[in-house]
Amino acid sequence: MTTAVLLGRLALAALFGALIGLEREFRAKEAGLRTHYLVALGSCLFMLLSLYGFSLSEVLATQPEIAAQSIRVDVARVAAQIVTGVGFLGAGMIVLHKRFVVGLTTAAAIWTTAAIGAAVGGGLWIVGGAATALTLAGLELFRLVDRRIGTAKHELDIAFWAADNEAVGRALAALNSIRGAAVAGYEAARHGDTGVHVSLQLVSSARGARPGSVLEALRDIPGVEPERVE
Numbered sequence: 628m629t630t631a632v633l634l635g636r637l638a639l640a641a642l643f644g645a646l647i648g649l650e651r652e653f654r655a656k657e658a659g660l661r662t663h664y665l666v667a668l669g670s671c672l673f674m675l676l677s678l679y680g681f682s683l684s685e686v687l688a689t690q691p692e693i694a695a696q697s698i699r700v701d702v703a704r705v706a707a708q709i710v711t712g713v714g715f716l717g718a719g720m721i722v723l724h725k726r727f728v729v730g731l732t733t734a735a736a737i738w739t740t741a742a743i744g745a746a747v748g749g750g751l752w753i754v755g756g757a758a759t760a761l762t763l764a765g766l767e768l769f770r771l772v773d774r775r776i777g778t779a780k781h782e783l784d785i786a787f788w789a790a791d792n793e794a795v796g797r798a799l800a801a802l803n804s805i806r807g808a809a810v811a812g813y814e815a816a817r818h819g820d821t822g823v824h825v826s827l828q829l830v831s832s833a834r835g836a837r838p839g840s841v842l843e844a845l846r847d848i849p850g851v852e853p854e855r856v857e
Contacts, residue, residue, distance in 0.1 A: 640671035643744070647739070648660035648663030650766050672748070677705030678748070706745055710741070713737060743759055783831060784826070788821070788851070794850030794851050795823055807831055810830075813825055838857060842856045
């Protein structure tokens with residue numbers, strides 16, 4: 628294996644990783660261009676090290692006493708450690724934010740990028756390129772599908788004043804009756820004769836609650852004065 632071919636594999640793996648990283652960067656995700664570039668490059672380097680870094684001929688030349696022994700070389704051990712190591716890196720991308728788990732897609736992208744780098748390092752250039760194309764297609768196409776069928780979720784922060792507890796109940800019932808929406812949790816505090824101040828989070832599908840429609844719905848409820856819908 629010539630040095631030029633090895634350098635070519637490194638460059639190609641880095642390019643594939645950068646392409647996936649650009650998509651994540653465009654979406655303003657936690658791990659972007661540089662992270663995916665380095666993950667693919669590092670995985671490819673580890674794979675090359677596993678395949679060609681431990682030359683059996685060099686070992687036999689320096690230690691002829693083991694030449695007659697049965698020797699078994701496992702080139703998959705380094706690749707297996709790539710999977711484990713990148714798993715820890717991806718876990719750092721997953722966080723809980725406002726009752727939503729975010730970062731799962733980015734973590735999966737990092738894991739896949741590592742596999743692409745390892746594939747290119749192992750000489751599977753076409754497979755690595757196809758995996759890159761499929762990854763990019765999946766990240767973009769499934770986003771469009773989520774928007775089209777309304778499975779994407781978002782959260783609205785809502786605050787309003789209610790004249791009494793009955794008005795609070797009417798408001799909560801109205802919000803829960805919105806198609807594709809549900810109240811995730813709320814806080815209510817009475818302020819003397821002013822009324823009851825309520826703040827809540829409304830979880831909705833992409834085709835469910837809209838800030839404008841929610842605002843109008845609250846205004847139509849007797850005894851309820853909307854303060855904030857965002």
